[in-house]
Amino acid sequence: MKRREFCRTTLAASVAAAYPFMMNAALAQTSVAAVSLDGGEIELEKAAIREFAQQLNGPLLMPGDDQYDYARRVWNGMHDRRPALIARCANTEDVRQAVAFAADRQLLLSVRGGGHSWPGKSVCDGGLMLDLATMNTVTADPATRRAYAQGGALLNGLDTAALQHGLVTTAGVVSHTGVGGFTLGGGFGRLNRKYGLTIDNLVSAELVTADGELRTVSAEQNEDLFWAIRGGGGNFGVATKFEYQLHPFDRNVLSGMILWSIDQAREVLDFYGEWYAGLSDDLYIGPAMFTMPDGTSVIAMEVVYAGDPAAGEKELAPLRKIGRPMDDSVKIQDYMVMQTQEDGTWGHGVRSYAKNGMVKEITPALIDALIESFVPDPRFAFFTHTSGGAVGRVDELATAFPHRNAETMIAVIGGWMDPAQDDESMAIARAWFKQLQPFVGGYYDNIDFDGANSKGRNYGPAYDRLSVIKAQYDPGNLFRLNRNIKPAV
Ligand SMILES: Cc1cc2nc3c(=O)[nH]c(=O)nc-3n(C[C@H](O)[C@H](O)[C@H](O)COP(=O)(O)OP(=O)(O)OC[C@H]3O[C@@H](n4cnc5c(N)ncnc54)[C@H](O)[C@@H]3O)c2cc1C
Numbered sequence: 001m002k003r004r005e006f007c008r009t010t011l012a013a014s015v016a017a018a019y020p021f022m023m024n025a026a027l028a029q030t031s032v033a034a035v036s037l038d039g040g041e042i043e044l045e046k047a048a049i050r051e052f053a054q055q056l057n058g059p060l061l062m063p064g065d066d067q068y069d070y071a072r073r074v075w076n077g078m079h080d081r082r083p084a085l086i087a088r089c090a091n092t093e094d095v096r097q098a099v100a101f102a103a104d105r106q107l108l109l110s111v112r113g114g115g116h117s118w119p120g121k122s123v124c125d126g127g128l129m130l131d132l133a134t135m136n137t138v139t140a141d142p143a144t145r146r147a148y149a150q151g152g153a154l155l156n157g158l159d160t161a162a163l164q165h166g167l168v169t170t171a172g173v174v175s176h177t178g179v180g181g182f183t184l185g186g187g188f189g190r191l192n193r194k195y196g197l198t199i200d201n202l203v204s205a206e207l208v209t210a211d212g213e214l215r216t217v218s219a220e221q222n223e224d225l226f227w228a229i230r231g232g233g234g235n236f237g238v239a240t241k242f243e244y245q246l247h248p249f250d251r252n253v254l255s256g257m258i259l260w261s262i263d264q265a266r267e268v269l270d271f272y273g274e275w276y277a278g279l280s281d282d283l284y285i286g287p288a289m290f291t292m293p294d295g296t297s298v299i300a301m302e303v304v305y306a307g308d309p310a311a312g313e314k315e316l317a318p319l320r321k322i323g324r325p326m327d328d329s330v331k332i333q334d335y336m337v338m339q340t341q342e343d344g345t346w347g348h349g350v351r352s353y354a355k356n357g358m359v360k361e362i363t364p365a366l367i368d369a370l371i372e373s374f375v376p377d378p379r380f381a382f383f384t385h386t387s388g389g390a391v392g393r394v395d396e397l398a399t400a401f402p403h404r405n406a407e408t409m410i411a412v413i414g415g416w417m418d419p420a421q422d423d424e425s426m427a428i429a430r431a432w433f434k435q436l437q438p439f440v441g442g443y444y445d446n447i448d449f450d451g452a453n454s455k456g457r458n459y460g461p462a463y464d465r466l467s468v469i470k471a472q473y474d475p476g477n478l479f480r481l482n483r484n485i486k487p488a489v
Contacts (some may be wrong), residue, residue: 011283012327032062034084035108035126037480042105044084055097058090059435067447072123074112075176077351079120080424083129090134092206092214092240095151098130099238100212111238112156114178118354118449121234121481122181130238132180132220132298140165141406145204145246146203151239153179158244159339167246168335169201173385175340176348180251183242184233185446185483186401188409190255190304190338193281193389194247199230199399200247200390207237210474226470231401232460233445234482236302236473252311254305255338256330262297264323265289265371269299273362276386283315284306286384286408289374297376303330304338312458350415355433356447357440358387358406368438369409378430379416385409385444399446410436411447445483456485464488 031043033319037237053060061068062085065166071086084107088099102109108127110440113121115133123129141149142165149158153463156175166167170189172182187198195201204218228236260268272287279285282306291297301319305312309332320328346352361364375384388407414429416422426449442458456463463485470477471487 006480008227013384026358031151032084034105034128037108037476037478039105039108041390042107044105044107048105049085049103052085052087052097052101056089057095057135057167058094061088064332071133072129073348074115074117074120074123075348075350076116076118076120076159077349078353079415080180081120081123081125083124083125084133088131088134090206095130095132095208095238095240096212096214099208099210099475099478100130101302102128102287102478103212106476108481109478111180111234111479113152113180114176114182116174116177117181118352118447121483132238132240132355133208133239140167140246142167142362145248145325147244147246149179149242149244151180151241153451154180155182156340159336161258162246163249163251163335165246166248166250168195168249168251169244169246170195170198171280171339172198173339174342174346175336176343179242180239181234181446184229184231186231186444188385188387188391188444189354191301191306192391193279193284193386196423198244198396199401202230203243205229205239205243205244206241207239209237210476210478218243221487223431224469225473228400228466229230230399232459232466232469232485235466235470235479235485237319237479248305249335251335252309252332253338253481254309254316254330254332254337255303255335256333256472257302257327258301258319258325258330259298259327260300260323260325260374262299262374262445263298265325265374266367268301269362269367269370270364271319272301272405273364274360275318276388280307280311280315281389283312284386285316286317286386287370288383289378291378292380293378295376295378297374300322302338304335319419346415351419351422352415352424353429353441354413354447355410355429355449356385356411357433357436358403359410359440360406361406363439367437369439373432375428377387377428378485379425380412380414380432382432383411383413385411385447397462400459400462400466402462403444406441409444409447410440412436413447449471458483 110124112122135150135152138149138161140161155171185313352404467488
């Protein structure tokens with residue numbers, strides 16, 4: 001390796017390791033070492049840092065500060081990074097100041113919404129972490145059927161604010177996930193067959209772009225940016241506010257889980273493979289295979305019926321005749337029971353790996369692969385996010401999320417606590433998914449640990465336009481800690 005490359009690749013780690021020392025000696029120094037956008041070393045003048053801190057309404061944290069270790073922590077316990085500075089933004093003006101501070105100095109910048117990125121893109125070594133965690137208010141307006149969420153809000157806030165008024169929009173399946181990364185990447189949830197992806201319900205957003213400007217993006221204003229942020233991730237700026245379309249919704253929904261022992265997987269999957277194509281948009285149902293802590297392996301069907309429960313019972317009836325279910329908890333219950341039931345299993349600090357792919361058709365060969373690849377280990381699970389319905393009725397290039405013709409997303413997800421198991425666990429999950437790889441076309445960036453290396457291929461036919469818009473609004477690639485889109489030359 002050339003010396004220069006070596007310096008770049010090792011710099012972030014060495015700067016991070018040096019911080020405790022640097023803070024001890026801080027009073028004697030006039031500057032702080034940090035990492036630039038391209039991975040080189042830069043010095044941040046202490047006077048400039050002080051001035052920056054004074055301009056902010058929220059706190060600016062550095063190593064050694066009380067809240068620093070708490071603020072740098074993200075959901076996936078695999079990522080232990082140490083930013084040079086953490087700007088805990090209190091409002092949009094703080095976001096503008098933080099973007100300008102990083103842009104002026106070519107300082108590496110990460111943007112944290114809810115902190116749930118699998119590859120940990122929201123925290124960086126040696127750069128500025130722009131933290132939106134306290135900008136987390138959500139309001140809903142029943143008159144206009146709209147919800148307004150700040151960029152650091154969580155899905156729980158979105159569901160709660162909307163449901164209070166008998167309204168809802170598509171939100172994901174773990175309620176402590178952030179609306180920021182979730183929305184900008186697409187947004188799959190239990191209502192997507194009926195109401196589409198979350199981006200299909202996005203009416204507008206407020207975005208601080210790399211030049212520090214605050215722009216409203218919608219179908220009427222900055223249409224190119226509005227198109228790009230619906231699937232293009234955090235590439236185009238910091239979203240400080242999202243506006244969502246809401247739909248009338250009775251929160252008492254027919255929902256729950258049906259479980260069979262894993263030896264009935266073929267019977268259940270064979271039936272599902274014949275049945276799923278004719279299902280109504282109201283029915284969200286997809287298979288999962290996992291092993292419970294007591295060692296019992298199961299195949300499960302998660303059910304949410306977003307319509308008249310009596311019609312749901314009727315539509316579900318054929319499935320309930322399959323095999324001998326071990327448990328059937330499907331009943332009329334509050335929508336939030338399902339929306340929060342996995343919050344603990346996937347709690348903060350778990351070390352986690354995820355890989356997924358989009359599947360157009362559930363074929364007999366895929367069913368064989370699902371059964372043969374299954375690993376009976378409680379650390380891993382096979383999940384699906386059922387798609388189709390309203391998701392598939394949106395044109396491939398109407399938004400920057402092109403994977404519209406998939407009927408389902410299949411995913412292998414692992415979770416463990418012991419760092420010593422990292423390599424082994426990732427190898428197991430990768431080997432499992434490798435057997436499913438031949439059946440997928442593209443993947444969903446948001447539920448993927450490795451995809452950062454895909455060099456834009458996964459954006460498919462949307463990539464060229466994304467790259468042109470990137471060049472217009474972020475020519476220096478300030479917003480690069482995401483599934484990065486290179487500015488067109
Ligand atoms: C337990 C769990 C369950 C999940 N369930 C689902 C699900 O049901 N459906 C689904 O579609 N996805 C799901 N996901 C994936 C989720 O959508 C992504 O992890 C998403 O990136 C999380 O957003 P965040 O704001 O919490 O993450 P962060 O780590 O904060 O950010 C992720 C990326 O988005 C950028 N970003 C975040 N907020 C902003 C903002 N306001 N402005 C600009 N850029 C921003 C960050 O810079 C980073 O690049 C789940 C993830 C986890 C960990």
